[in-house]
Amino acid sequence: MDETKLCKKCNTVKARNCFYSNTGNCKPCSNKVSKEYRRKNHIKIINQERHRRRYCIESIWLNRHSQMRRSVEGRSTIKRKCTGRDICTQQEFLNWCEETRPIFMKMHKEWEESGFKRKFIPSIDRIDNDGGYALDNIQWLTLSENSAKDNLQYLTTARTEDGKFMKRDY
Numbered sequence: 001m002d003e004t005k006l007c008k009k010c011n012t013v014k015a016r017n018c019f020y021s022n023t024g025n026c027k028p029c030s031n032k033v034s035k036e037y038r039r040k041n042h043i044k045i046i047n048q049e050r051h052r053r054r055y056c057i058e059s060i061w062l063n064r065h066s067q068m069r070r071s072v073e074g075r076s077t078i079k080r081k082c083t084g085r086d087i088c089t090q091q092e093f094l095n096w097c098e099e100t101r102p103i104f105m106k107m108h109k110e111w112e113e114s115g116f117k118r119k120f121i122p123s124i125d126r127i128d129n130d131g132g133y134a135l136d137n138i139q140w141l142t143l144s145e146n147s148a149k150d151n152l153q154y155l156t157t158a159r160t161e162d163g164k165f166m167k168r169d170y
């Protein structure tokens, strides 16, 4: 019986026991190949997960509520003065999202058609900037509409005649 075998990977003749059974590569080469394979797949899996987290609708909703919570808890990285304001619960918010799903889907479609451009990200706007994230004070706005509104808040035109704040006409 042949006591040596040629590894096709490193092109080296090695003893039989340096090979796993029925493989053309020696043990170190086999380990290297499978490690590389796992590493590549791992990245692929991570990217798929990242994409899913970012674009799956329910994940976006959960993410928006987390942002709102960070904001009222004063943990937001974005400069927003709404620490301590009221906020709906996660379940209340998800129910509201279901109710406003057609609006969200329309905005999501625009966002997708733009190639997921940042300015089209559906964001949660506080209708009255002095209020919090109660259900009667939130609406979906694109990120650019939301920041345009932030810039407008110092102008009287941001309020309607009866003193109400600008609300999106979907």
Ligand SMILES: [Zn+2]
Binding pocket: 007, 008, 009, 010, 011, 012, 025, 026, 027, 028, 029, 030
């Ligand atoms: Zn080898």
